[in-house]
Amino acid sequence: MPATTVEQFLYHEARLLDTQRLEEWLALFTEDATYWVPLEQGQKDPAAGSSIIYDDRTLLELRVKQARHPRAHARLPLARTVHQVSNLSFREEGGEIEVHSTLVLVEYRAEKQRVWGALVEHRLRRAGEGYRIARKRVDLANSEAELDGIAILF
């Protein structure tokens, strides 16, 4: 189902993650996409410092494949997630759409539940009736905190 508005596209993306349709989620990304969860607040350059996640398309695909592996211990079972996407604003620039949103995410696995909050930036390209993600950046409110292992996608 092509998402016809930016809002619907982001809700669709969240739904794919929350229903664990990870391969369909991956297909939303362009071949030159980057997916970035910085470690430090206001981090500017992913090459100059560590990141919680900094993936090109190849690495993002490896994450999805790992999630399906029968001995992916930290991902068996996959955590259940609920992505709450809101506060959207967007503007078009050079044929791409820059979208800002907020994310509240509930994660549950193995008797552990935690809540994440993040400022999210998408860079979307039009593709037919819908969009594809050329860049996604997720700034977690607690990225610099002491965190238990993270085996979900934001």
Add this chain to the structure above:
Amino acid sequence: MAAGEQLAMLVQPDRVHRSVYADPAIFELEMERLFGRAWLILGHDSQVKAPGDYFTTRMGREPVIVTRDEKQEIHVLINRCAHRGTMVCAEGRGNTERFICPYHGWSYDRTGALRAIPFGDGYAKSTLSDLRLKAAPRVANYRGFIFASLAPEGESLEAFLGAAKASLDDFVDRAPGGELEVAGGVFKHAYNGNWKLMLENHLDGAHPAWVHASSVAVARNAPEPGKPGEERYFDIAVRQMRQNGAPESVWENTGIWATPRGHGYMGDYHDDSRLVAGLGNPAFDEYRKALIRSKGEKEADRILRVTLWNTVLYPNCSFMSQFRQLRIVHPLAVDRSVVYTYSFRMPQAPDRLFRDTIAFSNVVNGTASWVLTDDLEVYERIQKGFTSGALEWAQIGRGFGRDVEEPGAVRGATGTSEVYIRAQMRAWLDYMTL
């Protein structure tokens, strides 16, 4: 539980009692006798470059501030006001002349001396004369790495490090001009498990094929890494994850050594010289030239041929000299630990080498990495397993009876020998029953 004989019963040559990992009373004793006595690594000179620079960390459960004073001396101060117990310094790092308590304004200088007390007239002079930020009684430095001990007396840092000094030498020698600096952010990953589980994992050549099976499998099917000079961003990830799937014979032939203080180190198991920018890579050639300028060709070649992978400095550190990653484990409770992971830059080397360090950090040591997340899952399952009283013992006997004595260290009969855990547990018992 406390008497030495009782503790000694828990650590046998080839097995360990589960309570060593799961009993809160033993944990309390560890904080006093082990973390209260041993040399603990706290960080690196580059984190306190200039007078007034400071950073906060922990020694065991003690919150401490590491400072540099006007005379360039480094101090380790307990982060607790002498007055009402407040932490005087918010956690983090910065530069300051005074640490001013937010509660009543008592202020301390960079050495911890009490310099000002509002309403001080209310106290007898004799009361105030002894008050200060308590300092760790012993602070020492080995080639830029800052260590401290909470015990006023004990062996020197060099004696404590013993043969493991070679690994810190390797870390520093690989940097042109011997210059290193902490850079690029700190991963802080936590797990519901005992602090010892991390140190027992880092020299374990038998675990990657099982714990890391999923990341090995996906990396094997990933695109082939690029030629020297044409590497892509994902290459390091793919190479390192594949290397965890090295055949049994490679692991068995990797050297593993342990020292009397529980330190240990392993030889390199990588058969791929281009895991980082390596031979044939333009950036590596430039780096090698910088090293030659700094040390001469013969010494540079010797340094680059040193093959050490993980080194454990017992009881709170593990590092990878080739990748310039250093991890410090902080025990929080018997079943809760947090690990700080630092990356180091070599200011006199091409920037590309630091980018490799960062890529490696993200892939292997990152809180969300393919590799580390599976280790953390296993630590937590071990901790849960150890709550079971149905089975009392854990085995550490692989290679037992076949260890090889070498100068200053003992070598495991094969690369997957549990010699390093036996050494850690012997050191543990020494500290606990001293």
